[in-house]
Amino acid sequence: MAAAAVVHAEGVVKRFGPTLALDGVRLTVRPGESHALVGRNGAGKSTLVGVLTGLHRPDAGTVHFDGAPAPAFGDTAAWRSKVACVYQKSMVVPELTVAENLFLNRFQEGERFIHWAKLRARARALLAEYGVDVDPGARAKDLAVEQRQFVEIAKALSFGARLIILDEPTAQLDARGIQRLFDKLRDLQSQGVAFLFISHHLQEVYELCTAVTVLRDARHVLTAPVQGLAKADLVAAMTGEETSVVPDWEPAPRRVREAEPLLRAEGLALEGAYEPLDFAVRPGEVVGLAGAAASGNTALGETLVGMRAPTAGAVRVRGREVRPGSVPDALEAGIGYIPEDRHRQGLVAERSVAENATLTVTDQLGRWGTVLPSRTREFAASMIRSLDIRTRGPDQPVSGLSGGNQQKVVVARALARRPHALVAIRPTAGVDVKSKEALLAVVRRVADEGRAAVIVSDELDDLRVCDRLLVLFHGRLVAEYDTGWTDRELVAAMEGVAEGTVGGERA
Numbered sequence: 001m002a003a004a005a006v007v008h009a010e011g012v013v014k015r016f017g018p019t020l021a022l023d024g025v026r027l028t029v030r031p032g033e034s035h036a037l038v039g040r041n042g043a044g045k046s047t048l049v050g051v052l053t054g055l056h057r058p059d060a061g062t063v064h065f066d067g068a069p070a071p072a073f074g075d076t077a078a079w080r081s082k083v084a085c086v087y088q089k090s091m092v093v094p095e096l097t098v099a100e101n102l103f104l105n106r107f108q109e110g111e112r113f114i115h116w117a118k119l120r121a122r123a124r125a126l127l128a129e130y131g132v133d134v135d136p137g138a139r140a141k142d143l144a145v146e147q148r149q150f151v152e153i154a155k156a157l158s159f160g161a162r163l164i165i166l167d168e169p170t171a172q173l174d175a176r177g178i179q180r181l182f183d184k185l186r187d188l189q190s191q192g193v194a195f196l197f198i199s200h201h202l203q204e205v206y207e208l209c210t211a212v213t214v215l216r217d218a219r220h221v222l223t224a225p226v227q228g229l230a231k232a233d234l235v236a237a238m239t240g241e242e243t244s245v246v247p248d249w250e251p252a253p254r255r256v257r258e259a260e261p262l263l264r265a266e267g268l269a270l271e272g273a274y275e276p277l278d279f280a281v282r283p284g285e286v287v288g289l290a291g292a293a294a295s296g297n298t299a300l301g302e303t304l305v306g307m308r309a310p311t312a313g314a315v316r317v318r319g320r321e322v323r324p325g326s327v328p329d330a331l332e333a334g335i336g337y338i339p340e341d342r343h344r345q346g347l348v349a350e351r352s353v354a355e356n357a358t359l360t361v362t363d364q365l366g367r368w369g370t371v372l373p374s375r376t377r378e379f380a381a382s383m384i385r386s387l388d389i390r391t392r393g394p395d396q397p398v399s400g401l402s403g404g405n406q407q408k409v410v411v412a413r414a415l416a417r418r419p420h421a422l423v424a425i426r427p428t429a430g431v432d433v434k435s436k437e438a439l440l441a442v443v444r445r446v447a448d449e450g451r452a453a454v455i456v457s458d459e460l461d462d463l464r465v466c467d468r469l470l471v472l473f474h475g476r477l478v479a480e481y482d483t484g485w486t487d488r489e490l491v492a493a494m495e496g497v498a499e500g501t502v503g504g505e506r507a
């Protein structure tokens with residue numbers, strides 16, 4: 001049957017120094033199939049994608065596309081005609097138009113000058129062929145995330161690829177964007193395009209995929225049709241344990257509402273992002289700032305930590321005003337920050353897990369200590385245990401960690417200074433189901449120890465640990481909930497269609 005497969009990999013082994021990242025892995029994806037690839041952080045998913053796209057040369061094993069051996073290592077043009085991966089990080093050039101991005105490095109033979117009108121017409125035809133409704137003259141940076149993904153997919157298909165790998169494609173999409181993406185994928189699937197879909201969101205696997213392959217500790221453990229596979233069995237295959245995944249949060253006991261707030265926003269506003277609002281987070285509380293992609297909740301979180309300067313109002317920590325737009329001052333005042341984008345704001349790749357875990361922004365600007373104090377290593381070791389960071393040890397450079405494990409180092413770093421108020425922006429993005437539980441438990445513990453925490457997210461699992469939720473839509477506070485909300489009403493509020501809750505006591 002292997003000959004019928006769009007891709008068939010067998011016995012794939014890949015080592016990175018002492019780390020065995022893939023240990024005899026196999027994978028078969030058939031035409032028109034939507035095949036999920038799942039596993040815990042560090043299981044080997046990205047490494048397998050690297051092998052399937054010609055980025056990593058396997059140490060052993062074979063890869064076939066449509067029954068023929070994979071192109072020679074390094075022959076990028078040949079790989080491009082077989083397979084493409086749409087990464088979370090955009091591969092399009094933001095300043096260029098859609099048409100330019102589509103034809104980048106691909107001008108036709110004999111063409112000495114670029115004929116812009118022709119280029120746009122060709123782009124329009126190409127997009128129409130795959131049913132992608134995007135203006136070829138638009139700048140890539142002005143596209144919605146899913147439109148940018150469509151452009152990348154159309155480009156891959158135009159090179160002849162019939163296998164598209166999607167690496168956590170929904171990470172930056174709101175509910176509607178996800179639906180538009182899934183509709184497009186189903187549409188292309190019916191035309192015979194196959195997808196390999198990597199996601200930590202198992203409900204998406206159930207919604208979109210027909211088959212699933214599970215990797216665990218570098219090995220293949222299961223390939224099965226999605227239909228009829230119980231979620232508990234899927235999770236058991238991923239973790240190797242029979243445990244329930246769903247974090248079972250006790251509704252938090254009533255917090256001492258009279259206590260002086262640790263963190264306060266007073267008339268805080270950022271023009272173009274969110275309108276003036278007031279709120280306070282008291283010791284022992286986790287407050288959720290819920291909202292979809294353009295709701296303003298991320299901008300609000302970034303203002304709290306000094307990444308953005310507000311256009312009005314103030315942020316106070318234990319009564320002291322934080323200098324607007326100053327990250328060092330926010331840190332100094334006792335704010336801990338878990339950023340959304342760990343690559344840009346998070347880590348120093350070549351430094352060790354221990355150094356990164358104890359590094360602060362001010363340290364980054366200053367000079368490095370030459371000796372790693374034993375307390376640093378101890379702290380790192382305890383974080384490695386409690387956050388279940390998969391690493392060879394505190395001294396391993398973070399560049400050698402999988403994406404999800406890097407995110408956990410970012411969390412460790414935010415906790416290192418024992419902040420009075422922890423602000424976490426989408427803290428569980430890219431983190432596997434089991435680690436998610438551990439990570440949210442850590443945030444919960446911060447509050448339970450008498451400190452304050454804020455979670456900025458649109459993920460229901462993240463928001464479930466909160467004692468109180470403020471929901472933003474188009475920059476305005478539209479709803480407020482104590483515990484006891486239902487998924488449905490919260491999703492409705494985040495989509496701006498809440499009934500009866502609009503305004504609340506604060507509007």
Ligand SMILES: Nc1ncnc2c1ncn2[C@@H]1O[C@H](COP(=O)(O)OP(=O)(O)OP(=O)(O)O)[C@@H](O)[C@H]1O
Nearest residue numbers: 016021041042043044045046047400401402403404
């Ligand atoms: N460039 C590298 N150098 C050293 N080790 C690496 C490198 N890339 C990956 N690894 C190691 O290989 C293993 C598999 O990592 P991989 O990134 O494939 O995991 P993953 O399943 O994609 O995880 P995640 O869900 O966190 O993205 C991990 O132990 C990781 O630390």
